[in-house]
Amino acid sequence: MKANILASLFFATLTLAACDESTDQIGISLVDNADLLEVTTDSFNVSSKSVLVDAVLGKNGIGYLGRIKDPETKDLISSSFMSQVATIENYSFPQKTLIANTVNGEVQADSCVVSLYFSEFYGDSLAPLKINMQELVKPLPESSNYYSNFDLVKNGYLRTDGINLDKVCTLADFTYSDKERSSSANGKRIQFSLNAPYKDKSGVTYSNYGTYILQTYYQHPEYFKNSQTFRTHVVPGFNFSVKSGLGAMVYITNVQLNVFLTRKEADNKKSVYMASFPGTQEVLQTSKVINDTDKLQQLVDDNSCTYLKTPAGIFTELTIPVDQILKGHEKDSINSAKIVLQRINEESSDDYQLPVPTQLLLLPKNQLNTFFENRMINDNVTSYIVSRDYNVDGNNRFSSYKNTYTFSNIAGLIKAMAKSKQKNSTDWNKVVIVPVTTTTATINQATYTTSIRHNMALSSTRLAGGEKNSRSPLKISVIYSKFK
Structure with a gap:
């Protein structure tokens, strides 16, 4: 449908004040030109x-983890995600002599955990999922583009003899008290404990993963110079996938690797020290999606x-x-x-x-x-x-x-x-x-x-x-x- 519109209406409300001979023709000239304008639709x-x-660029600031049945197609949709963790520049642990826990003169971490924090999810918070955590054998180059069909296993990025943990959980994790689950300080999280003996790629065994990080620091503090050296020599990253279960997809906003140790203080007192290495948008995070x-x-x-x-x-x-x-x-x-x-x-x-x-x-x-x-x-x-x-x-x-x-x-x-x-x-x-x-x-x-x-x-x-x-x-x- 076409319609002619009198363009002069666009200028009907325009008022110009003429103060001298140089401006007294402005209003007239504008109206004359407007009469020549034709608008159609x-x-x-x-x-x-x-x-x-087929696939989309998988790098994102949120990690997607879970498996659901699409109510529209009855298709099973599953997603796994990989996250690196970062360190601040020139990170330093306390002086070695201040670490209270030692075995045969070697400092030990008290414990180590990886927490996946989330605020949103789709599906049933009571649906049980078996989630698997594996460590990478090497970091993914950040200069490359990773699409949502990128396979870490086929491309040789998962370590076959390293961390390989399964955890059965629900998104409403009842292993925490009601007070802990409702606390904004704790947040909603899925947590993996890395307190079993850990063997690094060179075959050295440590009391837990935190001890591996701690002793690596005292042997090679230059590895903690920045996030790039840290992931190249210490922690390449972790992959999380769903082994079994159905009914929930969780949106991970933050990954946190925490190492806990006991520190000596004055007057024979001791305190708990936590070293934190986050996985956020500043480091590489990718999701792999499987659709029918x-x-x-x-x-x-x-x-x-x-x-x-x-x-x-x-x-x-x-x-x-x-x-x-x-x-x-x-x-x-x-x-x-x-x-x-x-x-x-x-x-x-x-x-x-x-x-x-x-x-x-x-x-x-x-x-x-x-x-x-x-x-x-x-x-x-x-x-x-x-x-x-x-x-x-x-x-x-x-x-x-x-x-x-x-x-x-x-x-x-x-x-x-x-x-x-x-x-x-x-x-x-x-x-x-x-x-x-x-x-x-x-x-x-x-x-x-x-x-x-x-x-x-x-x-x-x-x-x-x-x-x-x-x-x-x-x-x-x-x-x-x-x-x-």
């Missing part, structure tokens, strides 16, 4: 389809709608009708181009429906991998974010009330696609919709996106559209302007 069908995702691709393919083959499904499941691909949009408007300006993605509510009564993704990234299909590998940020020219809250431009948003994702103005993308066509670029008129997670920073009351990563949590939704949906095809609305 139009809308076009957008083709959409689901695309199966045959069952996901059944959703992809459903042409009556499209899907968004994580982790590493299904994206939605759009084909933008650039040629139609520009036909007859080669000399016009595209002021606005809006796409609204309508969600389709699920009708299942399952108690554990997957959450709806609330942040989506729209970007050119031919930039999908490089965008994440290069740690790029949306520029609102060729890449756009919608989220539950208003975006930086004040318009792009996800509305749970309207059940819609709105990309309010992708005019810059259309212009960029036209240039890509001239360069014979592959998939020049195609974009993908990708569920993501973002981190932000607020400076001078303005909020900025600082990182965008693939959403590796569990989420799913259906979108109106699809290649066979003639009743409610996806539309793009365009506003043009030109001078007569």
